Amino acid sequence: MSDRDSESLLFLTDEQLRRAIEAMFFAYRGFTADPDRILAERGYGRAHHRAIHFINRSPGTTVNNLLAILGVTKQSLNRVLRSLVEDGLVESRVGPRDRRERHLYLTETGAALEAELSDAQRTRMRAAFREAGPTAVSGFREVLEHMMDPDLRRHFAAVREDR
Amino acid sequence: MSDRDSESLLFLTDEQLRRAIEAMFFAYRGFTADPDRILAERGYGRAHHRAIHFINRSPGTTVNNLLAILGVTKQSLNRVLRSLVEDGLVESRVGPRDRRERHLYLTETGAALEAELSDAQRTRMRAAFREAGPTAVSGFREVLEHMMDPDLRRHFAAVREDR
DNA sequence: TTGGAATGTCAACAAGGCTGACTTAATTTG
DNA sequence: CAAATTAAGTCAGCCTTGTTGACATTCCAA
Numbered sequence: 001m002s003d004r005d006s007e008s009l010l011f012l013t014d015e016q017l018r019r020a021i022e023a024m025f026f027a028y029r030g031f032t033a034d035p036d037r038i039l040a041e042r043g044y045g046r047a048h049h050r051a052i053h054f055i056n057r058s059p060g061t062t063v064n065n066l067l068a069i070l071g072v073t074k075q076s077l078n079r080v081l082r083s084l085v086e087d088g089l090v091e092s093r094v095g096p097r098d099r100r101e102r103h104l105y106l107t108e109t110g111a112a113l114e115a116e117l118s119d120a121q122r123t124r125m126r127a128a129f130r131e132a133g134p135t136a137v138s139g140f141r142e143v144l145e146h147m148m149d150p151d152l153r154r155h156f157a158a159v160r161e162d163r
Numbered sequence: 164m165s166d167r168d169s170e171s172l173l174f175l176t177d178e179q180l181r182r183a184i185e186a187m188f189f190a191y192r193g194f195t196a197d198p199d200r201i202l203a204e205r206g207y208g209r210a211h212h213r214a215i216h217f218i219n220r221s222p223g224t225t226v227n228n229l230l231a232i233l234g235v236t237k238q239s240l241n242r243v244l245r246s247l248v249e250d251g252l253v254e255s256r257v258g259p260r261d262r263r264e265r266h267l268y269l270t271e272t273g274a275a276l277e278a279e280l281s282d283a284q285r286t287r288m289r290a291a292f293r294e295a296g297p298t299a300v301s302g303f304r305e306v307l308e309h310m311m312d313p314d315l316r317r318h319f320a321a322v323r324e325d326r
Numbered sequence: 327t328t329g330g331a332a333t334g335t336c337a338a339c340a341a342g343g344c345t346g347a348c349t350t351a352a353t354t355t356g
Numbered sequence: 357c358a359a360a361t362t363a364a365g366t367c368a369g370c371c372t373t374g375t376t377g378a379c380a381t382t383c384c385a386a
Binding site for chain 1: 175177180181183184185186187188189190191192193194196210213214216220234242249281284285287288289290291294295297298299301302304305306308309310311312315316318319
């Protein structure tokens with residue numbers, strides 16, 4: 001980034017920043033709207049979605065890993081996981097090396113719901129990206145990364161390096 | 164947007180979209196982290212923040228307006244407003260023309276909390292914008308606007324035209 | 327003057343956060 | 357080997373913030 005660009009950013013008024021803050025608020029609502037509808041049909045909430053999402057992203061992840069990523073207490077996560085296991089969407093296997101650990105996997109049913117949820121979310125995301133154009137998309141991702149807490153960003157970056 | 168740009172977007176894999184979805188999730192956490200801390204000190208939550216934010220944005224707004232923007236029930240909003248009024252952060256004035264309406268204003272104390280909250284949020288936003296650069300910033304805003312539900316976008320656009 | 331709209335309030339409920347205390351099982355460490 | 361630590365789960369209780377439904381009040385407008 002050049003000095004000239006830096007300078008121009010100084011002209012971002014508080015009012016413009018306030019608008020960006022509101023955009024974030026309204027956009028997040030849009031972002032969660034479709035999954036929320038699907039989840040509500042099945043008596044689940046966003047907490048279930050988050051668990052399903054990250055188990056799908058990292059099959060075999062442990063409960064502790066999930067806690068760190070989600071930033072909730074184990075009591076809170078446990079409540080959600082229990083219902084997902086009872087309903088046959090998630091499988092909890094005793095750790096092969098360390099038998100205290102539970103490794104989490106989506107069942108076929110769980111993977112089906114995950115697909116439905118992320119299809120809906122991807123469809124909206126893809127539409128927004130198409131309308132905004134590729135330059136906007138890379139700017140979007142750039143800004144989002146810089147908005148994360150460093151700790152959260154680590155979890156985010158971790159996957160990138162996995163591949 | 165050219166045909167060539169459209170084409171290149173077709174190469175956005177599901178994996179890339181999944182990463183964008185996660186970025187949105189983690190970034191929103193960062194986005195709310197600072198206000199959440201300030202609010203927690205005072206025994207408030209995000210619901211209070213949202214009310215304070217939109218009353219500050221549109222002083223004198225009615226309860227009904229606020230309901231439409233926030234998308235919650237009046238009972239839910241009322242609980243939050245009541246505590247803000249009791250604590251002397253918000254003033255609820257009987258409507259001058261239609262006395263059924265209540266027009267909402269921040270008191271001095273309320274405005275002070277609003278300033279503290281939005282300063283924290285703007286500081287983070289400004290830092291992210293500075294690191295990402297101006298091109299990224301306009302892309303960011305472009306994509307966010309397209310992610311909103313059309314109804315929500317109306318509320319968002321409304322203010323722009325006010326000025 | 328009456329119907330409808332805006333507001334407020336009461337009660338009850340649920341999801342999903344939280345804390346604290348405690349158990350069980352297994353691993354690690356001294 | 358014994359003790360400490362760790363991973364997970366569980367119970368109880370609390371809070372915020374969302375929901376529905378029922379109902380009262382106030383007041384505008386046809």
